[in-house]
Amino acid sequence: MNIGLFIPCYVNQFYPEAGKATLEILKHYGEVHYPFGQTCCGQPMANAGCEKEGLGALKLFYKHFRDFDYIVGPSASCVLHIREHGAKLFPEAKDMLPKVYDLTEFLVDVVRENDLEAYFPHKVILHKSCHGLRGMRLGPCSERVMNQPSKQDSLLQQVKGIALMPPKRKDECCGFGGTFSVAEPEVSVRMGKDRLKDYIDSGAEYITSGDMSCLMHLEGIIQRNQLPIRVIHLAEILNSPTSPMIQTTKYHVNEI
Structure with a gap:
Protein backbone atom coordinates (compact mmCIF):
# COMPACT_ATOMS: atom_id res chain seq x y z
CA MET A 1 0.00 0.00 0.00
CA ASN A 2 1.04 3.57 -0.66
CA ILE A 3 -0.13 5.39 2.50
CA GLY A 4 -0.26 9.14 3.13
CA LEU A 5 0.23 10.06 6.78
CA PHE A 6 -2.09 12.88 7.85
CA ILE A 7 -1.06 14.48 11.17
CA PRO A 8 -3.42 17.12 12.63
CA CYS A 9 -1.80 20.40 13.56
CA TYR A 10 -2.36 20.08 17.33
CA VAL A 11 -0.77 16.60 17.30
CA ASN A 12 2.16 17.97 15.32
CA GLN A 13 2.69 20.88 17.71
CA PHE A 14 1.83 19.46 21.14
CA TYR A 15 1.75 15.65 20.99
CA PRO A 16 4.28 14.47 18.38
CA GLU A 17 4.60 11.05 20.04
CA ALA A 18 1.08 10.20 18.91
CA GLY A 19 2.07 11.01 15.34
CA LYS A 20 5.28 8.97 15.57
CA ALA A 21 3.39 5.99 16.95
CA THR A 22 0.90 6.20 14.08
CA LEU A 23 3.78 6.22 11.59
CA GLU A 24 5.38 3.15 13.18
CA ILE A 25 2.10 1.24 13.08
CA LEU A 26 1.39 2.10 9.44
CA LYS A 27 4.88 1.02 8.35
CA HIS A 28 3.78 -2.58 8.96
CA TYR A 29 1.24 -2.34 6.15
CA GLY A 30 2.91 -0.43 3.35
CA GLU A 31 5.09 2.46 2.26
CA VAL A 32 4.25 5.54 4.32
CA HIS A 33 4.81 9.13 3.18
CA TYR A 34 4.42 12.33 5.16
CA PRO A 35 3.75 15.32 2.86
CA PHE A 36 5.59 18.24 4.46
CA GLY A 37 3.29 20.77 2.83
CA GLN A 38 0.22 19.65 4.76
CA THR A 39 -1.42 22.13 7.10
CA CYS A 40 -4.56 22.40 9.23
CA CYS A 41 -7.54 20.64 7.62
CA GLY A 42 -9.79 23.63 8.28
CA GLN A 43 -11.93 22.10 11.02
CA PRO A 44 -11.60 25.08 13.45
CA MET A 45 -13.17 27.40 10.87
CA ALA A 46 -16.07 25.00 10.29
CA ASN A 47 -16.61 24.63 14.06
CA ALA A 48 -16.82 28.40 14.37
CA GLY A 49 -19.49 28.61 11.67
CA CYS A 50 -17.08 29.83 8.99
CA GLU A 51 -17.21 26.71 6.86
CA LYS A 52 -16.38 28.34 3.54
CA GLU A 53 -13.29 30.00 5.01
CA GLY A 54 -11.81 26.51 5.36
CA LEU A 55 -11.99 25.82 1.63
CA GLY A 56 -8.35 26.75 1.08
CA ALA A 57 -7.24 24.20 3.67
CA LEU A 58 -9.30 21.48 1.98
CA LYS A 59 -7.82 22.34 -1.41
CA LEU A 60 -4.32 22.11 0.03
CA PHE A 61 -5.15 18.76 1.61
CA TYR A 62 -6.32 17.47 -1.76
CA LYS A 63 -3.18 18.75 -3.46
CA HIS A 64 -0.85 16.86 -1.12
CA PHE A 65 -2.82 13.64 -0.57
CA ARG A 66 -4.76 12.90 -3.77
CA ASP A 67 -2.29 10.34 -5.20
CA PHE A 68 -2.13 7.94 -2.24
CA ASP A 69 -3.94 4.60 -1.99
CA TYR A 70 -4.98 5.47 1.56
CA ILE A 71 -4.77 8.57 3.74
CA VAL A 72 -4.64 7.78 7.47
CA GLY A 73 -4.61 10.07 10.49
CA PRO A 74 -4.78 9.64 14.29
CA SER A 75 -7.83 11.90 14.71
CA ALA A 76 -11.45 10.97 14.12
CA SER A 77 -12.54 14.61 14.35
CA CYS A 78 -10.22 15.84 11.58
CA VAL A 79 -10.97 12.86 9.34
CA LEU A 80 -14.70 13.39 9.83
CA HIS A 81 -14.35 17.07 8.93
CA ILE A 82 -12.57 16.23 5.68
CA ARG A 83 -15.23 13.69 4.75
CA GLU A 84 -18.25 15.78 5.69
CA HIS A 85 -17.13 19.13 4.35
CA GLY A 86 -14.79 18.02 1.59
CA ALA A 87 -17.35 16.83 -0.97
CA LYS A 88 -19.69 19.74 -0.26
CA LEU A 89 -17.13 22.53 -0.42
CA PHE A 90 -14.71 21.04 -2.93
CA PRO A 91 -16.40 18.53 -5.30
CA GLU A 92 -13.10 17.82 -7.06
CA ALA A 93 -12.03 15.87 -3.97
CA LYS A 94 -14.97 13.44 -4.04
CA ASP A 95 -12.89 10.58 -5.50
CA MET A 96 -10.24 11.02 -2.79
CA LEU A 97 -12.56 11.16 0.22
CA PRO A 98 -13.34 7.40 0.44
CA LYS A 99 -9.58 6.83 0.86
CA VAL A 100 -9.38 8.97 4.03
CA TYR A 101 -9.40 6.89 7.22
CA ASP A 102 -9.05 7.30 10.93
CA LEU A 103 -6.30 4.98 12.24
CA THR A 104 -8.87 2.79 14.02
CA LEU A 116 -1.41 -6.95 17.39
CA GLU A 117 1.97 -7.52 19.00
CA ALA A 118 1.51 -4.90 21.69
CA TYR A 119 2.17 -4.98 25.43
CA PHE A 120 0.88 -2.41 27.90
CA PRO A 121 0.52 -3.74 31.48
CA HIS A 122 -1.67 -0.97 32.91
CA LYS A 123 -5.25 -0.21 33.84
CA VAL A 124 -6.69 1.75 30.93
CA ILE A 125 -10.04 3.38 30.29
CA LEU A 126 -11.23 4.25 26.78
CA HIS A 127 -12.67 7.68 26.10
CA LYS A 128 -14.93 7.49 23.05
CA SER A 129 -14.93 10.87 21.36
CA CYS A 130 -18.17 12.30 20.01
CA HIS A 131 -16.81 12.66 16.48
CA GLY A 132 -15.54 9.09 16.45
CA LEU A 133 -18.62 7.59 18.06
CA ARG A 134 -21.50 9.65 16.70
CA GLY A 135 -19.91 10.94 13.53
CA MET A 136 -17.86 8.01 12.25
CA ARG A 137 -19.73 5.20 14.03
CA LEU A 138 -16.60 3.57 15.42
CA GLY A 139 -18.85 1.86 17.95
CA PRO A 140 -22.36 1.82 19.40
CA CYS A 141 -23.63 4.79 21.40
CA SER A 142 -26.17 4.71 24.22
CA GLU A 143 -28.78 6.91 22.52
CA ARG A 144 -29.17 4.57 19.53
CA VAL A 145 -29.88 0.86 19.25
CA MET A 146 -26.96 -0.44 17.18
CA ASN A 147 -25.75 -3.98 16.73
CA GLN A 148 -22.17 -2.93 16.15
CA PRO A 149 -19.00 -3.74 18.11
CA SER A 150 -16.59 -1.02 19.17
CA LYS A 151 -13.62 -0.95 16.82
CA GLN A 152 -11.37 0.70 19.39
CA ASP A 153 -12.30 -1.83 22.07
CA SER A 154 -11.53 -4.67 19.66
CA LEU A 155 -8.03 -3.31 19.08
CA LEU A 156 -7.31 -2.71 22.77
CA GLN A 157 -8.44 -6.24 23.61
CA GLN A 158 -5.56 -7.52 21.47
CA VAL A 159 -2.97 -5.75 23.67
CA LYS A 160 -1.18 -8.06 26.08
CA GLY A 161 -1.15 -7.17 29.77
CA ILE A 162 -3.76 -4.42 29.52
CA ALA A 163 -6.69 -4.18 31.92
CA LEU A 164 -9.63 -2.33 30.38
CA MET A 165 -11.65 -0.50 33.01
CA PRO A 166 -15.37 0.11 32.40
CA PRO A 167 -16.69 3.66 33.03
CA LYS A 168 -20.15 4.16 34.49
CA ARG A 169 -21.13 6.48 31.63
CA LYS A 170 -19.34 4.94 28.67
CA ASP A 171 -19.94 7.49 25.91
CA GLU A 172 -20.41 10.87 27.54
CA CYS A 173 -18.83 14.00 26.00
CA CYS A 174 -15.66 15.33 27.67
CA GLY A 175 -16.73 18.94 27.07
CA PHE A 176 -14.02 19.93 24.61
CA GLY A 177 -15.99 20.36 21.40
CA GLY A 178 -13.30 22.41 19.66
CA THR A 179 -14.31 26.07 19.74
CA PHE A 180 -17.05 25.22 22.28
CA SER A 181 -14.34 25.09 24.96
CA VAL A 182 -13.40 28.65 24.03
CA ALA A 183 -16.93 30.02 23.79
CA GLU A 184 -18.21 28.24 26.91
CA PRO A 185 -15.13 27.53 29.07
CA GLU A 186 -16.99 27.11 32.38
CA VAL A 187 -19.38 24.52 30.95
CA SER A 188 -16.55 22.81 29.09
CA VAL A 189 -14.40 22.46 32.21
CA ARG A 190 -17.30 21.24 34.33
CA MET A 191 -18.08 18.54 31.78
CA GLY A 192 -14.41 17.56 31.73
CA LYS A 193 -14.27 17.31 35.52
CA ASP A 194 -17.37 15.11 35.58
CA ARG A 195 -15.83 12.85 32.94
CA LEU A 196 -12.54 12.62 34.85
CA LYS A 197 -14.26 11.71 38.12
CA ASP A 198 -15.88 8.75 36.41
CA TYR A 199 -12.55 7.66 34.93
CA ILE A 200 -10.61 8.05 38.18
CA ASP A 201 -13.30 6.22 40.17
CA SER A 202 -12.84 3.25 37.82
CA GLY A 203 -9.28 2.80 39.08
CA ALA A 204 -7.68 3.47 35.69
CA GLU A 205 -4.09 4.66 35.42
CA TYR A 206 -4.47 5.92 31.86
CA ILE A 207 -7.18 7.44 29.69
CA THR A 208 -6.82 6.61 26.02
CA SER A 209 -8.70 7.76 22.93
CA GLY A 210 -8.42 7.95 19.18
CA ASP A 211 -8.84 11.73 19.42
CA MET A 212 -5.93 13.63 20.93
CA SER A 213 -8.04 16.81 21.10
CA CYS A 214 -10.25 15.27 23.79
CA LEU A 215 -7.20 14.01 25.67
CA MET A 216 -5.60 17.46 25.43
CA HIS A 217 -8.67 19.00 27.08
CA LEU A 218 -8.71 16.37 29.82
CA GLU A 219 -4.97 16.62 30.41
CA GLY A 220 -5.23 20.35 30.99
CA ILE A 221 -7.76 19.72 33.78
CA ILE A 222 -5.68 16.84 35.15
CA GLN A 223 -2.56 18.95 35.45
CA ARG A 224 -4.22 22.04 36.86
CA ASN A 225 -5.90 19.94 39.55
CA GLN A 226 -3.04 17.45 40.01
CA LEU A 227 -5.32 14.47 39.45
CA PRO A 228 -3.97 10.89 39.69
CA ILE A 229 -4.42 9.78 36.07
CA ARG A 230 -2.60 10.17 32.73
CA VAL A 231 -3.60 10.44 29.10
CA ILE A 232 -2.14 8.51 26.18
CA HIS A 233 -3.21 8.24 22.54
CA LEU A 234 -4.53 4.89 21.35
CA ALA A 235 -1.72 4.66 18.78
CA GLU A 236 0.91 4.82 21.52
CA ILE A 237 -0.60 1.80 23.26
CA LEU A 238 -0.96 -0.18 20.02
CA ASN A 239 2.69 0.61 19.21
CA SER A 240 4.14 -0.57 22.53
CA PRO A 241 5.43 -4.10 21.81
CA THR A 242 8.11 -4.41 24.48
CA SER A 243 8.19 -1.47 26.87
CA PRO A 244 6.53 -2.02 30.27
CA MET A 245 5.92 1.71 30.68
CA ILE A 246 4.93 4.36 28.16
CA GLN A 247 5.48 8.00 29.10
CA THR A 248 3.25 10.61 27.55
CA THR A 249 4.90 13.39 25.61
CA LYS A 250 6.68 16.10 27.56
CA TYR A 251 4.60 18.84 25.95
CA HIS A 252 1.56 19.73 28.02
CA VAL A 253 -1.30 22.13 27.63
CA ASN A 254 -0.39 24.34 30.55
CA GLU A 255 3.19 24.72 29.33
CA ILE A 256 2.26 26.23 25.97
Missing part, protein backbone atom coordinates in the same frame (compact mmCIF):
# COMPACT_ATOMS: atom_id res chain seq x y z
CA GLU A 105 -10.93 2.32 10.86
CA PHE A 106 -7.86 1.53 8.82
CA LEU A 107 -6.68 -1.18 11.20
CA VAL A 108 -10.10 -2.79 11.59
CA ASP A 109 -11.78 -2.30 8.22
CA VAL A 110 -8.89 -2.20 5.73
CA VAL A 111 -6.07 -4.43 7.00
CA ARG A 112 -8.38 -6.35 9.40
CA GLU A 113 -5.75 -6.54 12.11
CA ASN A 114 -6.53 -9.24 14.69
CA ASP A 115 -3.15 -10.08 16.18
Whole structure:
Protein backbone atom coordinates (compact mmCIF):
# COMPACT_ATOMS: atom_id res chain seq x y z
CA MET A 1 0.00 0.00 0.00
CA ASN A 2 1.04 3.57 -0.66
CA ILE A 3 -0.13 5.39 2.50
CA GLY A 4 -0.26 9.14 3.13
CA LEU A 5 0.23 10.06 6.78
CA PHE A 6 -2.09 12.88 7.85
CA ILE A 7 -1.06 14.48 11.17
CA PRO A 8 -3.42 17.12 12.63
CA CYS A 9 -1.80 20.40 13.56
CA TYR A 10 -2.36 20.08 17.33
CA VAL A 11 -0.77 16.60 17.30
CA ASN A 12 2.16 17.97 15.32
CA GLN A 13 2.69 20.88 17.71
CA PHE A 14 1.83 19.46 21.14
CA TYR A 15 1.75 15.65 20.99
CA PRO A 16 4.28 14.47 18.38
CA GLU A 17 4.60 11.05 20.04
CA ALA A 18 1.08 10.20 18.91
CA GLY A 19 2.07 11.01 15.34
CA LYS A 20 5.28 8.97 15.57
CA ALA A 21 3.39 5.99 16.95
CA THR A 22 0.90 6.20 14.08
CA LEU A 23 3.78 6.22 11.59
CA GLU A 24 5.38 3.15 13.18
CA ILE A 25 2.10 1.24 13.08
CA LEU A 26 1.39 2.10 9.44
CA LYS A 27 4.88 1.02 8.35
CA HIS A 28 3.78 -2.58 8.96
CA TYR A 29 1.24 -2.34 6.15
CA GLY A 30 2.91 -0.43 3.35
CA GLU A 31 5.09 2.46 2.26
CA VAL A 32 4.25 5.54 4.32
CA HIS A 33 4.81 9.13 3.18
CA TYR A 34 4.42 12.33 5.16
CA PRO A 35 3.75 15.32 2.86
CA PHE A 36 5.59 18.24 4.46
CA GLY A 37 3.29 20.77 2.83
CA GLN A 38 0.22 19.65 4.76
CA THR A 39 -1.42 22.13 7.10
CA CYS A 40 -4.56 22.40 9.23
CA CYS A 41 -7.54 20.64 7.62
CA GLY A 42 -9.79 23.63 8.28
CA GLN A 43 -11.93 22.10 11.02
CA PRO A 44 -11.60 25.08 13.45
CA MET A 45 -13.17 27.40 10.87
CA ALA A 46 -16.07 25.00 10.29
CA ASN A 47 -16.61 24.63 14.06
CA ALA A 48 -16.82 28.40 14.37
CA GLY A 49 -19.49 28.61 11.67
CA CYS A 50 -17.08 29.83 8.99
CA GLU A 51 -17.21 26.71 6.86
CA LYS A 52 -16.38 28.34 3.54
CA GLU A 53 -13.29 30.00 5.01
CA GLY A 54 -11.81 26.51 5.36
CA LEU A 55 -11.99 25.82 1.63
CA GLY A 56 -8.35 26.75 1.08
CA ALA A 57 -7.24 24.20 3.67
CA LEU A 58 -9.30 21.48 1.98
CA LYS A 59 -7.82 22.34 -1.41
CA LEU A 60 -4.32 22.11 0.03
CA PHE A 61 -5.15 18.76 1.61
CA TYR A 62 -6.32 17.47 -1.76
CA LYS A 63 -3.18 18.75 -3.46
CA HIS A 64 -0.85 16.86 -1.12
CA PHE A 65 -2.82 13.64 -0.57
CA ARG A 66 -4.76 12.90 -3.77
CA ASP A 67 -2.29 10.34 -5.20
CA PHE A 68 -2.13 7.94 -2.24
CA ASP A 69 -3.94 4.60 -1.99
CA TYR A 70 -4.98 5.47 1.56
CA ILE A 71 -4.77 8.57 3.74
CA VAL A 72 -4.64 7.78 7.47
CA GLY A 73 -4.61 10.07 10.49
CA PRO A 74 -4.78 9.64 14.29
CA SER A 75 -7.83 11.90 14.71
CA ALA A 76 -11.45 10.97 14.12
CA SER A 77 -12.54 14.61 14.35
CA CYS A 78 -10.22 15.84 11.58
CA VAL A 79 -10.97 12.86 9.34
CA LEU A 80 -14.70 13.39 9.83
CA HIS A 81 -14.35 17.07 8.93
CA ILE A 82 -12.57 16.23 5.68
CA ARG A 83 -15.23 13.69 4.75
CA GLU A 84 -18.25 15.78 5.69
CA HIS A 85 -17.13 19.13 4.35
CA GLY A 86 -14.79 18.02 1.59
CA ALA A 87 -17.35 16.83 -0.97
CA LYS A 88 -19.69 19.74 -0.26
CA LEU A 89 -17.13 22.53 -0.42
CA PHE A 90 -14.71 21.04 -2.93
CA PRO A 91 -16.40 18.53 -5.30
CA GLU A 92 -13.10 17.82 -7.06
CA ALA A 93 -12.03 15.87 -3.97
CA LYS A 94 -14.97 13.44 -4.04
CA ASP A 95 -12.89 10.58 -5.50
CA MET A 96 -10.24 11.02 -2.79
CA LEU A 97 -12.56 11.16 0.22
CA PRO A 98 -13.34 7.40 0.44
CA LYS A 99 -9.58 6.83 0.86
CA VAL A 100 -9.38 8.97 4.03
CA TYR A 101 -9.40 6.89 7.22
CA ASP A 102 -9.05 7.30 10.93
CA LEU A 103 -6.30 4.98 12.24
CA THR A 104 -8.87 2.79 14.02
CA GLU A 105 -10.93 2.32 10.86
CA PHE A 106 -7.86 1.53 8.82
CA LEU A 107 -6.68 -1.18 11.20
CA VAL A 108 -10.10 -2.79 11.59
CA ASP A 109 -11.78 -2.30 8.22
CA VAL A 110 -8.89 -2.20 5.73
CA VAL A 111 -6.07 -4.43 7.00
CA ARG A 112 -8.38 -6.35 9.40
CA GLU A 113 -5.75 -6.54 12.11
CA ASN A 114 -6.53 -9.24 14.69
CA ASP A 115 -3.15 -10.08 16.18
CA LEU A 116 -1.41 -6.95 17.39
CA GLU A 117 1.97 -7.52 19.00
CA ALA A 118 1.51 -4.90 21.69
CA TYR A 119 2.17 -4.98 25.43
CA PHE A 120 0.88 -2.41 27.90
CA PRO A 121 0.52 -3.74 31.48
CA HIS A 122 -1.67 -0.97 32.91
CA LYS A 123 -5.25 -0.21 33.84
CA VAL A 124 -6.69 1.75 30.93
CA ILE A 125 -10.04 3.38 30.29
CA LEU A 126 -11.23 4.25 26.78
CA HIS A 127 -12.67 7.68 26.10
CA LYS A 128 -14.93 7.49 23.05
CA SER A 129 -14.93 10.87 21.36
CA CYS A 130 -18.17 12.30 20.01
CA HIS A 131 -16.81 12.66 16.48
CA GLY A 132 -15.54 9.09 16.45
CA LEU A 133 -18.62 7.59 18.06
CA ARG A 134 -21.50 9.65 16.70
CA GLY A 135 -19.91 10.94 13.53
CA MET A 136 -17.86 8.01 12.25
CA ARG A 137 -19.73 5.20 14.03
CA LEU A 138 -16.60 3.57 15.42
CA GLY A 139 -18.85 1.86 17.95
CA PRO A 140 -22.36 1.82 19.40
CA CYS A 141 -23.63 4.79 21.40
CA SER A 142 -26.17 4.71 24.22
CA GLU A 143 -28.78 6.91 22.52
CA ARG A 144 -29.17 4.57 19.53
CA VAL A 145 -29.88 0.86 19.25
CA MET A 146 -26.96 -0.44 17.18
CA ASN A 147 -25.75 -3.98 16.73
CA GLN A 148 -22.17 -2.93 16.15
CA PRO A 149 -19.00 -3.74 18.11
CA SER A 150 -16.59 -1.02 19.17
CA LYS A 151 -13.62 -0.95 16.82
CA GLN A 152 -11.37 0.70 19.39
CA ASP A 153 -12.30 -1.83 22.07
CA SER A 154 -11.53 -4.67 19.66
CA LEU A 155 -8.03 -3.31 19.08
CA LEU A 156 -7.31 -2.71 22.77
CA GLN A 157 -8.44 -6.24 23.61
CA GLN A 158 -5.56 -7.52 21.47
CA VAL A 159 -2.97 -5.75 23.67
CA LYS A 160 -1.18 -8.06 26.08
CA GLY A 161 -1.15 -7.17 29.77
CA ILE A 162 -3.76 -4.42 29.52
CA ALA A 163 -6.69 -4.18 31.92
CA LEU A 164 -9.63 -2.33 30.38
CA MET A 165 -11.65 -0.50 33.01
CA PRO A 166 -15.37 0.11 32.40
CA PRO A 167 -16.69 3.66 33.03
CA LYS A 168 -20.15 4.16 34.49
CA ARG A 169 -21.13 6.48 31.63
CA LYS A 170 -19.34 4.94 28.67
CA ASP A 171 -19.94 7.49 25.91
CA GLU A 172 -20.41 10.87 27.54
CA CYS A 173 -18.83 14.00 26.00
CA CYS A 174 -15.66 15.33 27.67
CA GLY A 175 -16.73 18.94 27.07
CA PHE A 176 -14.02 19.93 24.61
CA GLY A 177 -15.99 20.36 21.40
CA GLY A 178 -13.30 22.41 19.66
CA THR A 179 -14.31 26.07 19.74
CA PHE A 180 -17.05 25.22 22.28
CA SER A 181 -14.34 25.09 24.96
CA VAL A 182 -13.40 28.65 24.03
CA ALA A 183 -16.93 30.02 23.79
CA GLU A 184 -18.21 28.24 26.91
CA PRO A 185 -15.13 27.53 29.07
CA GLU A 186 -16.99 27.11 32.38
CA VAL A 187 -19.38 24.52 30.95
CA SER A 188 -16.55 22.81 29.09
CA VAL A 189 -14.40 22.46 32.21
CA ARG A 190 -17.30 21.24 34.33
CA MET A 191 -18.08 18.54 31.78
CA GLY A 192 -14.41 17.56 31.73
CA LYS A 193 -14.27 17.31 35.52
CA ASP A 194 -17.37 15.11 35.58
CA ARG A 195 -15.83 12.85 32.94
CA LEU A 196 -12.54 12.62 34.85
CA LYS A 197 -14.26 11.71 38.12
CA ASP A 198 -15.88 8.75 36.41
CA TYR A 199 -12.55 7.66 34.93
CA ILE A 200 -10.61 8.05 38.18
CA ASP A 201 -13.30 6.22 40.17
CA SER A 202 -12.84 3.25 37.82
CA GLY A 203 -9.28 2.80 39.08
CA ALA A 204 -7.68 3.47 35.69
CA GLU A 205 -4.09 4.66 35.42
CA TYR A 206 -4.47 5.92 31.86
CA ILE A 207 -7.18 7.44 29.69
CA THR A 208 -6.82 6.61 26.02
CA SER A 209 -8.70 7.76 22.93
CA GLY A 210 -8.42 7.95 19.18
CA ASP A 211 -8.84 11.73 19.42
CA MET A 212 -5.93 13.63 20.93
CA SER A 213 -8.04 16.81 21.10
CA CYS A 214 -10.25 15.27 23.79
CA LEU A 215 -7.20 14.01 25.67
CA MET A 216 -5.60 17.46 25.43
CA HIS A 217 -8.67 19.00 27.08
CA LEU A 218 -8.71 16.37 29.82
CA GLU A 219 -4.97 16.62 30.41
CA GLY A 220 -5.23 20.35 30.99
CA ILE A 221 -7.76 19.72 33.78
CA ILE A 222 -5.68 16.84 35.15
CA GLN A 223 -2.56 18.95 35.45
CA ARG A 224 -4.22 22.04 36.86
CA ASN A 225 -5.90 19.94 39.55
CA GLN A 226 -3.04 17.45 40.01
CA LEU A 227 -5.32 14.47 39.45
CA PRO A 228 -3.97 10.89 39.69
CA ILE A 229 -4.42 9.78 36.07
CA ARG A 230 -2.60 10.17 32.73
CA VAL A 231 -3.60 10.44 29.10
CA ILE A 232 -2.14 8.51 26.18
CA HIS A 233 -3.21 8.24 22.54
CA LEU A 234 -4.53 4.89 21.35
CA ALA A 235 -1.72 4.66 18.78
CA GLU A 236 0.91 4.82 21.52
CA ILE A 237 -0.60 1.80 23.26
CA LEU A 238 -0.96 -0.18 20.02
CA ASN A 239 2.69 0.61 19.21
CA SER A 240 4.14 -0.57 22.53
CA PRO A 241 5.43 -4.10 21.81
CA THR A 242 8.11 -4.41 24.48
CA SER A 243 8.19 -1.47 26.87
CA PRO A 244 6.53 -2.02 30.27
CA MET A 245 5.92 1.71 30.68
CA ILE A 246 4.93 4.36 28.16
CA GLN A 247 5.48 8.00 29.10
CA THR A 248 3.25 10.61 27.55
CA THR A 249 4.90 13.39 25.61
CA LYS A 250 6.68 16.10 27.56
CA TYR A 251 4.60 18.84 25.95
CA HIS A 252 1.56 19.73 28.02
CA VAL A 253 -1.30 22.13 27.63
CA ASN A 254 -0.39 24.34 30.55
CA GLU A 255 3.19 24.72 29.33
CA ILE A 256 2.26 26.23 25.97
